[in-house]
Amino acid sequence: MWSFFIRRLLQMIPTLLGVILLVFFLFNWVGGDPAYILAGKLASAEDIANIRHQLGIDQPWYWQLWIFIQQIATGNFGDSWATHESVAHIFKTRLTPSLVLLIPMMIIETVTAVCLALLVAVFRRSMIDQSLMVVSTIMMSISLLVYIIVGQYLFASLLGWFPVKGWSDSLWRDLTYYAPLPIFLGLLVSIAPSLRLYRTFILDEINQDYVRTARAKGLSESRVLFKHVLKNAAIPILTNLLMGLPGLLTGAFLLERFFAIPGIGREIILAVERSDFPIIKAATVYVAIATMLANLLADLLYRYLDPRVNLK
Amino acid sequence: MINHLRQLVISSSVLFAVLVTVYPAHSAPLKVLHLSLSAAETGFDPVMTSDLNTAAIEEQLFEPLLTYDYLARPVKLIPRLAAQMPVISDQGKTWLFTLKKGVYFSPDPVFKGKLREVTAQDVVYTIMRFMDPKNRSPYKFLVDHKILGLNALADQARQTGHFNYNAKVEGLEVVGPYQLKIRLTGTDYNFGHAMAQPMFGIVAREVIEAYQGDTASHPVGTGPYMIGQWIRSASINLVKNPNYRDERWHFTSQDPQDQKIVQAMTGKRIPQIDQVDIQIVEEAQSAYLSFLKGELDVFGVPGQFAPNVLSGTELKPKLQQQGIQLQRLVDPAIAYYFINIEDPQLGGMALSRIALRRAILMSLNDEEMIRVIYKGQAFREAFPIPQGVEGHDANYQSLIHYNPQEANDLLDKMGYKKAKDGYRRQIDGGPLYVKYTTTLTSQDRDLEEIMKKSLDRIGIRFVSEKLKFPEIIRAERQCRVAMRLSAWIADYPDGDNFMQLWYGPHTHENNASCFQDAKWDKLYEKTLALPNSPERDQLYRQLARLLEINGVTKVSTSHIRNVLIQPWVVGYKAHPILPSTWAYIDLIPEGERH
């Protein structure tokens, strides 16, 4: 168990190194020079040289790369070039709103999708199954942008059921007042693909031999479904969920922008617009590490849930 | 199922909406002003500020020596931290400032619970900070090379890596605890404008040094407000500064429309509003819908939504019935097309190239742009100095008009022949196209469409180059941008702030057209020695005409700012220069609105 864990952690090093190199070269070579914007409207060439010196971007690339690696090793990415705020602090503050949005979304999505998937798996090939599948396909086909534009206009403005936008520093108020509409709109797009995926997971299990055994034992259909089938289908569902989590973190930028939620996705777009490298670099490294850890966690979970796989 | 879910979501949110509206009734009625900004703040150290949104907040946190009168139009400088207007002597080279007494910084742990009064030394420190290379101030230019002895100190700092704030500077002489004499390197009647910028809000040295490296998160000023709750890039909550002096609303105006404001506000203590709640909302639709719902109190309508708000220049009756007010004013800014004189395809001062540039500028249909893109919320402005800025000429007539017919004839005449593909070539048969530079935003996509249509009219190929904004600035400084629709907003309301955009020595700085013409430069230098006067105005007109004749620039439009004000806002008057005026207005508390 421990040796597996440590080996997996060690395997993350080359991947992280790859991420670092890719990001460094992609953004350092073509990412633009923020000095021109930081210098202000009437700066002289000398001012710009001064700023480039302050930021360290007049150094040779290998030196900058070395500093970047040092920053990762120490976990200190310095300060944002645009706002002088410490990068660590930026991520600390942006993470919560992203999570406040994502965790309820994920929970509702999973619970709903699993319940619906069980429903359609039981009634497979019936009208319920087919119509739910068609509806979910249609829901999937509409762009999130359309959902947001129309949803915000309709639910928040015309009907006035929700606030148009906003965020507070109170978790309770965010969850109950500001987050419901963005979460709902996010769910409109995300439930359908999960439902379809989970349906195949459950159908895969329903056709297994052990289900026949359970029935031969005389178990009721609901017990067969919830105890035997779901327990097996939970393995791919949970690992799938966990591995998708880091991607979601940056993926909600549309919601964050339209509903003025200070999340990570919005921060990244802002950073790219401002060529704010410390944030871009930190974002990439943080998310990359989160992705790898989530994968590791998914692996561990998988191995924990599935007794067939032994930890070595 | 989905329906069910929706019901659940709706019913729960309705429940909480009720909770939320009930809640404030228990506490004392706070006056909270709700506002939105379209871009995130960048931290509140005034010396490092580069954008208007941040400046708007700093205007409330910090106080410079001077400011602009709230009601006077055209704008007029008045004292803020200064006790009276500075005494200018020595042909505008020596400025004597006297400070108000009894001005204290807002409370901060650095002061250890004591009141800390502002002195002349603080002003010296504040100005010195702009020259410290470590601060890399974007507004350094307002004092750079202007104050005797200050640049020497900066040069020294660049060598030693350490700025000596204890050094005596010849140009910054502390006359007494409340008096300061500033000596300039040359005549500059605009120095007062610099001292009215929110970036020149006075700071305390011990605070800056205590928060070294993180000053942007610890704004300590003398302004009417200070930072309360602050969620970065999302919301900023301003609360009253308890140490704020007893300052009374005292503005006067001759304008009959202002009398109601004067009546309502005169004698009230500044500020009246307890809290200002500012949210960062990047998407225009979100902000707009938010205002309509009453979530925002004052709102500058983005141009694209104007048709929903206005019929002609009037507010739509539906909004009028709600008691919403409209204020329209002209931004002290211009949008102008420039063509790079160093561009290998379009540049040069040969007659054929001048004709080419003139033809290109003649193909631009500003009327269409105003109508379709700006929804009528802009107007054709031909003079490089906009309305509300000293040196503006309302009667100036442009030499360059939308006339594709003549432009085509002109190009034919000059020998720019069309090839088989329907597009023109250079006279020598070489390739001819206009590489037009824009950013990635959707507004700029509209401008690209306009540009493409315009160039198609005269048979010149359009090539688009999309860059991020910092990249555009870099390209401009390297004279690599062939043509662009640029905009310039007044840093201070004086024509020089605009005319310097074409000054030859400013090439590689902000003369993006890279126009270097000895005759033009000589005329421009003449204006520098003059205060605002008819003589200077005449020179400005000549400069503007020369830009048109040479096909360097076509000034395109000035924009109209439409500000919507909720009925419960009292005393609001939109100001063209001040980035924010929240301390000067009042609100009817939520409980007393109907």
Next chain:
Amino acid sequence: MTSQEESMISSFSPSLWALARKRLARDAIGLLSLLVVVFFILMSLGSYFGFLAKNWDQEVAINYAPPTWLATNQESVSALQAPIPPRSQIDLYGQTDPLAPLLDELEAHNPQDINSPPDQQKVNHLVFGADKWGRSVILKTIKGSETSILVGLVAALVATAIGTVLGALSGYFGGWVDDFLNWFYNVFTAIPYLLLIFAIAAVLNQKGVSTIILILGLTGWTGVYRLIRAEYLKHRHREYVLAAKAMGASHYRRMFIHILPNTLHVILVQLSINVVGFIKSEVILSFLGFGVPVEVVSWGSMLNEAQNELVLGIWWQLVAAGVAMALLVTAFSVLTDALRDALDPKVVA
């Protein structure tokens, strides 16, 4: 490849397709969706070859002309240009205009140069409304289908090709090839998608539709890679591959002649999943500013324009592009499902 090998590849397909066709023919919904997809592809081909929507960029109506059935009898707002003042009356403030003699000469020859041409007559309502410039939304949607479908198809081909080749190499050879490609895959998936888009867009530096295709293709291969690698891992130890090895078939032959056809159902399904995903992604790319160039129209660019229009009550562009996209994407997804069933080797005919 020798001609015989070619003959082998081409001759396996009839049955695969025949089988798929037979199964598909039984699936009514699948068939219907196939019709819709074919309709859209014909439409975009028609537009590509200029049979359809050729004049989409002509400004035939007033700006935002409403759909016909909503038309009120409003006056057509004719945008008359202000008359140009004669140049002679313009004060040059003592400066000389080197072009003046030339322009005088031109104006003497062509009096119409002095006044710009009158505005052409424009209608004040259209079948399904007009956009901001007065172009027909219907024609725009048809023209947009060309770009969106092209982008979706070509990008999906690029992504699937990259994913298939890398996945095949990785799964087939295993060992260090697999380690290296897996590392590459891990690096790609570890970088946040949003930043990857920005980075690749920055590298490609905005060259038009091909850029979008490359952005999508270069970021979208990972899913295909994972699945194809798994397929190859599974197949390389299958007895038919071992038999081929015993027969002396080369690596190339085993990888591409033997195994590849057996993963074709996975590839085809991934291809169509990618098409659907990419058509949708194009909207987000447009939102981020990496959309199609101005002279091109796509559903993504239309939806982004429509962003600010809905609030003004101008819903027709949003509806046209949104419905067209939803229809195609739904049909494509349903077709994918049907295809998945039809191509599944597990289901015996």
Next chain:
Amino acid sequence: MSTSLLQVQDLSVYFKEAQGTKQVLNKVSFSVDRGQTVALVGESGSGKSVSALAIMGLLPTDLAEIEVNSQINWQGNNILHLAKEQHRKLRGRHIGMIFQDPMSSLNPVMSVGEQLIEGIQLHLGLSARQAYERAIALLTEVGIPEPERRIHAYPHELSGGQQQRVMIAMAICGEPQLLIADEPTTALDVTIQRQILELIKLLTKERHMAVLFITHDLALVGEFADQVVVMRQGVVRELGDTEHIFKEAVDSYTKALLLCRPSLTHRPLHLPVVEEMMMMKSDRNTASHQEERQRGIRPTDEMVMRVRKVSKNFVQQDGLFKRKDFFAVKEVSCDIYRGKTLGIVGESGSGKTTLGLMLSGIIPMSSGTIEYHEELKKLEGSPALIQIVFQNPYASLNPRFTVFQILEEPLLLHRPDLRVEQRAEEVVALMHLVGLNESMLSRYPHEFSGGQRQRIAIARCIALKPTILVCDESVSALDVSVQAQILNLLQDLQDRFNISLIFISHDLSVVRYMSDEIMVMYQGTVVEKGNSDQIIAHPQQPYTQNLITSIPKGYAI
């Protein structure tokens, strides 16, 4: 009414298919009395499993359709008319069932105990504590060692035999009166198979339980069953006492089934084939009159391949950096003679397949040498030297290739001199050689039966006229009747082309029938090697002896 526990009367079942419906059971009737063991015997597709599922009420409702006149009477009541819920109450409590593959039939993520206790609590309504004790008792009863420890084990942690024991425990936990065993030993090794059969026998005796034993192997039931029901293609061919069936079977199919399986005592030149026997009207017993084939290596035989100390080891990760060697095959030596057969026999995990793959050059050896006859040295590494026929005929043919493409490939790769027409002629000749019609050339593998596919695989192998042919469990997946045909085909080809065979199988009687020499393998090493008849008649090693006694003897023995 009879006193039968279970009586199946005129059971007809249809399966819905894409093109209409297909009848899978046609008026099947049989009965099971209390305490009686009834064997339902038939090859794949005979409908024996469908009958069992119909009794259990586990036929997929959306696919299967039972004809209205059919009856399944449980203690006199027709259970086909029961409500779903009612039928469920019968399962486990009155009728228990075990399945062919215990690994996949147990829930992989639930421990043995959980699955067992679940059933106990459901049927006997015991408390958790009592149910636990009951489970321990049951595990002890079915012969699981250390039941207190194993009760927490997950299915994959048990061996195949133990898994099947757990399945049995689960099936009898509700103390049913009838146990349906659907091919319970097919997936197991012979020695284990014997143990499981003994266990079932014991349990039925102790518990007075009736058993419906479903199998494809007629020999298997001779020792256990009271009654035998022989089925073919959904129809009951013959039904009667076991003695009657084995001694004086009337039905030609039953007779053929009894004879077409190789026995340990006879080695006819050709095995009898079901189709042929069913065609023959006459009653004479062909097998006993047939000439015996002579096997064994003579000193004059020419050695073509000499295998010395061949090993295969795999490296396993063990701990953080440690690695551990695992030997799949360890120092195996053997000789192959021209035109002779070396039989390799062993249970699963004995390394026989790995050895076969190494000998045929598909996987490299870890150590050891293989030498060839002088004349063959030039062929080394070429497919014309050695070829292999795999176990699973469904997996060994590329499903996306037509038969023509499959057979053309070796020619395409190794005889580039052939012109297109010549190649086609060769392919047709190959088809004829393995007894297939050339009209099938444009078809795909999925359109063929298992036996036909194995013929195609064999044809592909002999396309290049190899000197040696490895047959790796090549007939194990086939029904006995088909198995006989393929064995005959291999014999014919060996006779005709003088091919050396390396015949790998877990089935000792088949190996004995085919081989001149036999090599018995156990856990990667050779246990015993020698003349085939000698080894069977006088096994020297206890392992070999055990293997031989485990073989089902049929009724005769």
